[in-house]
Amino acid sequence: MIASEVPPIPDPDAPSLATARAQRRADRRWYRQPALMAGIVVLVIVVGMAVLAPVITSYNPNAQDLTSSLLGPSGKHLLGTDQLGRDTFTRLLYGLRLDLRIAFIAVLFPFVLGTVLGTLAGYFGGWVDAIIMRLVDIVVAFPFYVLVIALVFVLGPGERSIYIAITAVGWVAYARIIRGEILVAKRQDYVTAARSGGLSDLRIMSRHLLPNVITQAFIYAMSDIVQDILAIVTLGYLGLGIPPPTADLGSMINDGQNFLSTHWQLTTIPGLVVVVVGLGLSLVGDGLADLLRPGR
Amino acid sequence: MGRTGFVVQRLLLLVPVAVGVTIIVFFMVHLIPGDPAATILGIHATPKAIALLHKQWGLNRPLVSQYWLFIDRLFHGNLGQSLYYGGPVSSLIWSHLPPTLWLLAYAVVLTVLISVPLAVLAASKRDGVRDHVVRAVPLVGLGMPQFWLGFLLIYGFAISLRIFPVSGYGAGFTGHLQSMFLPGLTVAFALTPVVIRSLRASMINVLQAEYIVTARSKGVPPHRLFLRHVLRNAVIPAVTVLAINIGFLIGATVIIEQVFAIPGIGQLMIDSIFQRDFPVVQGVTLVFGVMVVLVNLLADLAYAALDPRVRFDR
Numbered sequence: 078m079i080a081s082e083v084p085p086i087p088d089p090d091a092p093s094l095a096t097a098r099a100q101r102r103a104d105r106r107w108y109r110q111p112a113l114m115a116g117i118v119v120l121v122i123v124v125g126m127a128v129l130a131p132v133i134t135s136y137n138p139n140a141q142d143l144t145s146s147l148l149g150p151s152g153k154h155l156l157g158t159d160q161l162g163r164d165t166f167t168r169l170l171y172g173l174r175l176d177l178r179i180a181f182i183a184v185l186f187p188f189v190l191g192t193v194l195g196t197l198a199g200y201f202g203g204w205v206d207a208i209i210m211r212l213v214d215i216v217v218a219f220p221f222y223v224l225v226i227a228l229v230f231v232l233g234p235g236e237r238s239i240y241i242a243i244t245a246v247g248w249v250a251y252a253r254i255i256r257g258e259i260l261v262a263k264r265q266d267y268v269t270a271a272r273s274g275g276l277s278d279l280r281i282m283s284r285h286l287l288p289n290v291i292t293q294a295f296i297y298a299m300s301d302i303v304q305d306i307l308a309i310v311t312l313g314y315l316g317l318g319i320p321p322p323t324a325d326l327g328s329m330i331n332d333g334q335n336f337l338s339t340h341w342q343l344t345t346i347p348g349l350v351v352v353v354v355g356l357g358l359s360l361v362g363d364g365l366a367d368l369l370r371p372g373r
Numbered sequence: 374m375g376r377t378g379f380v381v382q383r384l385l386l387l388v389p390v391a392v393g394v395t396i397i398v399f400f401m402v403h404l405i406p407g408d409p410a411a412t413i414l415g416i417h418a419t420p421k422a423i424a425l426l427h428k429q430w431g432l433n434r435p436l437v438s439q440y441w442l443f444i445d446r447l448f449h450g451n452l453g454q455s456l457y458y459g460g461p462v463s464s465l466i467w468s469h470l471p472p473t474l475w476l477l478a479y480a481v482v483l484t485v486l487i488s489v490p491l492a493v494l495a496a497s498k499r500d501g502v503r504d505h506v507v508r509a510v511p512l513v514g515l516g517m518p519q520f521w522l523g524f525l526l527i528y529g530f531a532i533s534l535r536i537f538p539v540s541g542y543g544a545g546f547t548g549h550l551q552s553m554f555l556p557g558l559t560v561a562f563a564l565t566p567v568v569i570r571s572l573r574a575s576m577i578n579v580l581q582a583e584y585i586v587t588a589r590s591k592g593v594p595p596h597r598l599f600l601r602h603v604l605r606n607a608v609i610p611a612v613t614v615l616a617i618n619i620g621f622l623i624g625a626t627v628i629i630e631q632v633f634a635i636p637g638i639g640q641l642m643i644d645s646i647f648q649r650d651f652p653v654v655q656g657v658t659l660v661f662g663v664m665v666v667l668v669n670l671l672a673d674l675a676y677a678a679l680d681p682r683v684r685f686d687r
Contacts, residue, residue, distance in 0.1 A: 215393030218669075220624030223642070223661045230646045230654060231404045310518050311628055315643060330521055341528060348521030356513060 113364025119357030127177050130170035138171040138324045157342060165343060172324040173350055179239060180306040184298055186244035191251025192294050199259025200282050213249045221246055225308055229317050239312065243305055251294050258290035292369045299362025303355045310351055326351055383673055387666065394662040399443045401655055413651040453652035462656040466638055472542045473637030475549055476626050479557035487561060488568040493599055496576035511566035519625055523559040523632035530555060540634035556633040560625050564618060571614040576607040616672030620665045
C-alpha cells in the first residue's frame, strides 16, 4: 500500500480524535479478546490442577499396587490404573506438574542468553555480529530434536541436562529475533540522542534499546514454551527424560503404548493433556501478540 | 552478481557452517562427564579397551590435534567403529539411510497435498467460516506431540480399521508406499500448521495485489485465478518456510521412526543411545547436520531458480 501524502479531509460526523482513541483502546482491552480469555481460562485450570495436585488427589503417584493393575475407570480410580496399579489420574496430575515446572524454567535460559547475544550482535555489528550469527547458523544446522537428544545423551539423564540441552539449542531463535529488532531500533532518533548525550553502550542497550524490543522475544517465548513442553514430553517418551518412577506425561504415554489396543486411555489421555496445555499457551501467546504489537 | 556468483557465495558461506558442525559433533566426546573412554565403554570397559579408545581418538593429545585426527578420519569416510554392532559406523548409517529418506520425501509430498488446498480454502474467503476453521488447525496442531498423534493414527487406522500396517518399512515400492503412509502423515501433520499459516498469509497478500484486481476485472474464472495467478506467487514464501523447517522435519523423523518401528537412522540413533554406542550416536548426529545443511543449500538454489524476481545482488 502506498501511504497517502495528502491529509484526509475531516469528516464532520466522525467522533473526535480523543473518543476514537478511547474506543480503540477499549477494544484492545485484554478481557475483550475472546481467544486470549479462552487461553487464560484453559491455563488457569491446567496450572491450577498441576499446582493443587496433592490436594485434588490423595493417592501417591508412585505407590504400586499389583493386585489392582490395569483397572478401568471407576469412582475409586477416575482414569483407572496402569500396569503397576498406580492411579492414572494421580500420575497425570503429578506428571503435568513436573513437565510444566521444567518447561517454565527451561524457557528462561534461552530467553536470556538469546536476548543478550542478539542485542550484542545487532548493536555492535561487525565481527561481533559475524561470530554470533555464524554460531546461530551452526546450531540451526542440526535438527532440534537430534541436538537435544544427543546433548541429553552425553550429559546423562536428569533435569539439569534438559535445561542445558534446551538452552544450547533454543537461544538461536531469540538471538535472531532480537538482532533484527535492534538493527531497526538503533537507527531511531532516540538512540542517536542517547549516544550524542554521551551515554555508554551498555546503558543505551539495556535502558534504551532493550525495553523497546523485548516484547518480540516475549511473544516468541509463549510459543517456545509449547515447544519446550513437547521436547520434555518427547524425551520422556524416548526414555531420556526424568528417570522412572517419577511421573512424567511422556513416559506415561510410552508405558501405555503396550496396552494401546486394550487400555487406550493410558496413552491418549496424557497426550490430550499436552494438547490442551499447548492450545492454552498458543491462544494466550497469539492474544498477547495482538495486544502488544504496536500499530494495531 | 550473476547466478554463478550467487552459487559460489552460497557455497563459501557453507564452509564456516560445515566446520562448526564438525566441531560440535567432535566436542560431544568432551561433554561426557569423567573419562569419556571409560563412560562410553560402560560395561564393555576393560583397561585394554579404554587404552585402545584413547589411542583411536587421541584423547591424550591436545584438543586441536584431536580435532585434526577427527577431520582426517572424516575425510576418509571413517566415522569410527560401532561398539555394539561392530563394524564401521559409516556402513551402518548407509544401510539405515533409505527408510529415513523415504519417510522425509513422503512427508513433504503429503504436507503439500494437505496444506495447499486448506490454505486456498481459507484465503479464498477471509474471515469466513472456513477461514476460522483452517486457522484453528495450527493452534491445535502446534501443541500436539507427534508421537502421540502417531499412536492415535495407529489406533484408528491400523488397529481398529486395519487399513494400514501397524509398523515397519514394508517391502517393495508399493509396500513402502502403504507402510510409510501413517508415519509420513504423522510427520506431515507436524509441518502443515506452519505451512498453512504462511501460505494463507501470503495468499491474502497476493490477493490484494493490483495484478489480481486486473485479472479479476478481465473476468478470469476463480479456479484459474487461484491456480495461475495467486498460488504461483504465494507459493514461494511457503517453500522458504518449508525449507527453514526442514531441520524440524528431519528431527521429527527420529521420533516417528521410533513410534512406527521404521529401521532408519533415527531409530539407529535411539537404539545406539540405549546401547551406549557413542560412535554411532556421534556419526548419526553428524549425518543429520550435513543433511540439513545440504537441504537448505538446495532450497536456496531452487528458490532462486523458481522465482525470476529473486535478485542475486545484495
